Amino acid sequence: MSYVQINHLSKKFGQQTVLQQLDLTLEKGQLITLLGPSGCGKSTLLRIISGLSAPDSGTIRIDGKDITTTRPKDREIGMVFQSYALFPNLTVAENISFGLEMKKMPMAQIRRSVQETIELVGLQGKEKAFPHELSGGQQQRVALARSLVTRPKVLLLDEPLSALDAQIRKTLQKQLRSIQRELSMTTVLVTHDQEEAMAVSDRICIMDAGRIVQQGTPHEIYTRPRCEFVARFIGSYNVLTAEELLRLAPEFSCSSAKLYAIRPETLRDQEMEDGIAVTGTVDNVTMLGNITRYEISAVGVRLFADYLHHSWEPQDIGRKKTIYLDPKDVIPLDDASA
Amino acid sequence: MRRMNPSHISFVLVLTYLFLPVAATLIYSLATEWNKTVLPEGLTLKWFAELFRDFPFLQALGRSFLLSGLTTVAALIVMVPAIFVIVVYAPRLERWVQTLVMMTYAVPGVIMAVGLLRTYSGTGIPMILVTAGAYVVGLLPFIYQGTRNSLRTIHAASLMEAAELLGASRGRAFVKIIVPNIMPGILVAGLLSFSILFGEFVLVNMLVGGRFETLQIYLYAKLSKSGHIASAITVTYFLFMAIISGLAVKFSRGNKATRKEAAS
Numbered sequence: 001m002s003y004v005q006i007n008h009l010s011k012k013f014g015q016q017t018v019l020q021q022l023d024l025t026l027e028k029g030q031l032i033t034l035l036g037p038s039g040c041g042k043s044t045l046l047r048i049i050s051g052l053s054a055p056d057s058g059t060i061r062i063d064g065k066d067i068t069t070t071r072p073k074d075r076e077i078g079m080v081f082q083s084y085a086l087f088p089n090l091t092v093a094e095n096i097s098f099g100l101e102m103k104k105m106p107m108a109q110i111r112r113s114v115q116e117t118i119e120l121v122g123l124q125g126k127e128k129a130f131p132h133e134l135s136g137g138q139q140q141r142v143a144l145a146r147s148l149v150t151r152p153k154v155l156l157l158d159e160p161l162s163a164l165d166a167q168i169r170k171t172l173q174k175q176l177r178s179i180q181r182e183l184s185m186t187t188v189l190v191t192h193d194q195e196e197a198m199a200v201s202d203r204i205c206i207m208d209a210g211r212i213v214q215q216g217t218p219h220e221i222y223t224r225p226r227c228e229f230v231a232r233f234i235g236s237y238n239v240l241t242a243e244e245l246l247r248l249a250p251e252f253s254c255s256s257a258k259l260y261a262i263r264p265e266t267l268r269d270q271e272m273e274d275g276i277a278v279t280g281t282v283d284n285v286t287m288l289g290n291i292t293r294y295e296i297s298a299v300g301v302r303l304f305a306d307y308l309h310h311s312w313e314p315q316d317i318g319r320k321k322t323i324y325l326d327p328k329d330v331i332p333l334d335d336a337s338a
Numbered sequence: 339m340r341r342m343n344p345s346h347i348s349f350v351l352v353l354t355y356l357f358l359p360v361a362a363t364l365i366y367s368l369a370t371e372w373n374k375t376v377l378p379e380g381l382t383l384k385w386f387a388e389l390f391r392d393f394p395f396l397q398a399l400g401r402s403f404l405l406s407g408l409t410t411v412a413a414l415i416v417m418v419p420a421i422f423v424i425v426v427y428a429p430r431l432e433r434w435v436q437t438l439v440m441m442t443y444a445v446p447g448v449i450m451a452v453g454l455l456r457t458y459s460g461t462g463i464p465m466i467l468v469t470a471g472a473y474v475v476g477l478l479p480f481i482y483q484g485t486r487n488s489l490r491t492i493h494a495a496s497l498m499e500a501a502e503l504l505g506a507s508r509g510r511a512f513v514k515i516i517v518p519n520i521m522p523g524i525l526v527a528g529l530l531s532f533s534i535l536f537g538e539f540v541l542v543n544m545l546v547g548g549r550f551e552t553l554q555i556y557l558y559a560k561l562s563k564s565g566h567i568a569s570a571i572t573v574t575y576f577l578f579m580a581i582i583s584g585l586a587v588k589f590s591r592g593n594k595a596t597r598k599e600a601a602s
Contacts, residue, residue, distance in 0.1 A: 072499075073503070079503050081496060085496040087497060089518040
């Protein structure tokens with residue numbers, strides 16, 4: 001039996017259905033990410049797990065115990081909020097010790113646990129600082145330490161890095177993952193940043209309109225999207241109809257699928273064995289750091305092709321370009337809406 | 339020399355308009371005689387000495403303190419938790435509270451006094467208690483605005499959720515986290531309420547009158563007896579209000595600092 005089991009969870013706000021008969025399981029010590037666009041229900045799911053919102057139907061079990069109607073304070077769940085929700089009147093050490101004081105732990109033990117946790121998140125020397133005296137990254141680490149110190153059964157992270165700049169976010173992603181592994185903390189992360197999800201997760205659940213549309217390891221999700229929504233959300237996939245694909249590559253043998261996805265980096269600019277040559281006009285070239293993205297129009301179909309950045313500046317706009325498509329890289333999508 | 343522009347002149351005129359009566363009252367409270375001359379004939383502190391030697395004045399001052407202070411404290415104890423519950427857990431009820439707030443402005447003091455007299459006279463309830471009850475209701479707008487703004491500034495709902503998830507009961511989270519963070523706002527609302535009640539005359543005069551002589555009733559009685567004493571009372575009252583206003587400004591600055599902290 002899984003450590004966390006969520007069965008048939010539904011939630012409506014007025015007439016709007018936010019979660020639809022959602023099922024999710026999570027193993028002990030795993031970090032799972034709920035990834036989806038704004039309004040897909042991921043934060044609502046997190047609030048229901050924490051007990052801050054009640055579901056209309058369904059059950060939540062943690063470690064074999066049904067906690068669906070348990071009060072938040074008795075669930076043994078830690079949560080880091082998007083806004084951190086640090087207590088402005090308390091110092092860093094007091095913020096972190098708050099949960100232990102509520103559990104009425106002996107003072108000596110509280111001091112020891114607080115010190116250990118401060119060292120774990122690297123906030124030594126900031127014990128007596130107030131939240132407004134800290135940077136965004138430090139505040140985030142206090143919020144994390146405050147949730148970890150009580151050793152919750154499940155840690156919930158509601159877009160904890162979204163307010164930080166890119167550099168700090170990347171550093172904290174690594175730190176977050178390393179702490180989670182060190183403590184073997186069962187964790188649910190909510191984010192709409194696919195790169196973040198890929199970087200830190202054991203498993204990713206892609207959510208859309210209150211449902212989990214696909215779940216798997218980051219590799220599975222990226223290389224084998226099942227539907228158009230995932231293909232478009234998880235990367236800059238080229239999503240083509242069967243008719244468009246046959247126009248581009250008449251020799252390709254289509255399956256029964258109506259939609260197909262092709263990753264931009266699989267379209268090569270050098271000839272390859274079994275590769276189908278597609279010639280088109282370069283409409284635009286965009287620099288994306290280490291990648292150069294070509295927008296190519298061929299037989300009325302627009303394709304994106306990514307190549308590693310070269311030392312010279314590309315001068316291809318308006319020119320003809322031939323790219324090669326490996327049929328093995330064409331992924332059929334089983335999309336009901338297609 | 340820099341020439342004064344029209345905005346400076348209008349500023350000076352407004353200040354003169356505002357402070358001339360206060361200055362005249364202050365000078366009159368310090369004047370030995372000021373009847374037939376442009377300036378006072380001499381200066382003295384005897385009216386203040388006489389005032390502070392007058393036991394009924396000290397009693398009236400004490401009563402005003404007691405009535406305003408206790409009523410303000412009672413209003414804060416009742417209203418702050420109620421406003422907290424509405425703002426955090428039942429925000430839909432806020433429009434009804436706002437209607438109630440408007441109603442307290444809509445009823446003139448005289449009409450309220452007559453209504454209270456008709457309703458409560460002969461019921462056995464002491465009219466001073468009725469007055470205090472009416473004061474508590476009358477303070478709703480000031481306490482509501484101050485408390486609600488403070489709660490929104492600190493994102494009280496998020497703080498409560500965080501505290502509850504860390505194992506605190508709602509009551510404990512309110513006392514340990516919410517109250518300390520909105521304290522500057524509560525103090526400002528309290529000081530404002532106190533100063534408003536301290537200067538209130540209509541209700542207390544009509545409902546209890548001479549049976550519970552407050553500073554305002556004492557002042558009213560003295561107006562016809564001695565202009566110098568009445569001026570000394572006014573100056574004392576003005577100084578007292580200035581101290582309270584100064585404290586309110588100090589605490590509201592503390593509140594602004596809290597807002598900055600919450601925003602950072």
